[in-house]
Amino acid sequence: xxxxxxIALLIFSIISLTAQEKKNANAFIKEGxxxxxxxxxxxxxxxxxxxxxxxxxxxKVDTPLVYNTGYCAFKSKKxxxxxxxxxxxxxxxxxxxxxxxxxxxxxxxxxxxxxxxTTLNNGLKLYGEDKNLNKLMSSCFxxxxxxxxxxxxxxxxxxxxxxxxxxxxxxxxxxxxxANLKFQEALTFMExxxxxxxxxxxxxxxxxxxxSNIEMKDKADKIxxxxxxx
Numbered sequence: 725x726x727x728x729x730x731i732a733l734l735i736f737s738i739i740s741l742t743a744q745e746k747k748n749a750n751a752f753i754k755e756g757x758x759x760x761x762x763x764x765x766x767x768x769x770x771x772x773x774x775x776x777x778x779x780x781x782x783x784k785v786d787t788p789l790v791y792n793t794g795y796c797a798f799k800s801k802k803x804x805x806x807x808x809x810x811x812x813x814x815x816x817x818x819x820x821x822x823x824x825x826x827x828x829x830x831x832x833x834x835x836x837x838x839x840x841x842t843t844l845n846n847g848l849k850l851y852g853e854d855k856n857l858n859k860l861m862s863s864c865f866x867x868x869x870x871x872x873x874x875x876x877x878x879x880x881x882x883x884x885x886x887x888x889x890x891x892x893x894x895x896x897x898x899x900x901x902x903a904n905l906k907f908q909e910a911l912t913f914m915e916x917x918x919x920x921x922x923x924x925x926x927x928x929x930x931x932x933x934x935x936s937n938i939e940m941k942d943k944a945d946k947i948x949x950x951x952x953x954x
Contacts, residue, residue, distance in 0.1 A: 755787065760796065769805075789817050794826065800889075803816070803830040821851040828860045836893040840864050845950035862921035866930070869913025873930055876906030876937070907934045923954055 756771030774794040780785055794809025807830055813823035824847030831840035844861045851857060883889075884898035911934050917927045928951045935944035 733802055735880035741833060748844050749822075750774045752778070753786075754797075755791075760792070765796040766802075769793060769800050769802065771921070785816070787813075787816050790816065791818050791823065794823065796829070798826050803833055806830060821854045822848055824851075825854075825860065828857075828864070832860070832863065835867075837864055837868050848947035858920045859924070862917045862919075862924050862927060865917035865920070866924070866927050869910040869917065869930070871887045872906045873934065876903045876910060876934075879903040879906065880937070890929070904938050907937050910934060911938070925951065925954060928954075 750769045756768045759765075759768035759771060768865045772789060772847050776789060776793060779789075791813040792944045794813060797806035797809065807827060807925070810823040810827040810830075813819060814827070814854050824843060827841050828840050829896070830921065831837070831843060841843070841861070841864050844857055844864060847857045847859065848890035849856070879899055880903040883896055883903070886896075886898035886899075889900065910930070913935060914927055914930050917924065918931060921927065928947050932951070935941070935947065
């Protein structure tokens, strides 16, 4: 009789614990929603995250909750913590282009431009007309090209300030040639950046400078006219 009583108590405890977990998940979601309403994203993220842990223990997925958890982490500047939730949202095909956009922004902040490019390519395969995805891709290529662009400007500036054009003209020309090689490397990225956003003024200005430096006057003039119309 005691054994039957103990078994009954154990079953009751398991049922009660499961019910409590469900209640806790709902309670955390409710707490998170209240914090979200007043834009307390840090507290909302903490509550939503705990709710997801409880739901996962039951093999349940709350698709909107996953996205909202990532969004609250992003708004709390917990960028690395936000990534898994946006990855899951992409997997769940929730909110269309938005998880791609937030993931790309995080990768940009981390200066992980190669993965950013991959993320945006995947997003654009599905949502090719999305303006934000295209603008982010433009920014992605610009930032990759900016490294070479700055190096080219630095080499050219140093040559101009050295006085080598008078003291050693051949060496001066060689330094300019080095700068132009950097500009050529930058150009590959800047032209791609232009393809994704023809109204990016920063890209247009960089292209004008690069085309002018490598003596592509016609192209420089074309971009100047486009910039003037903006």
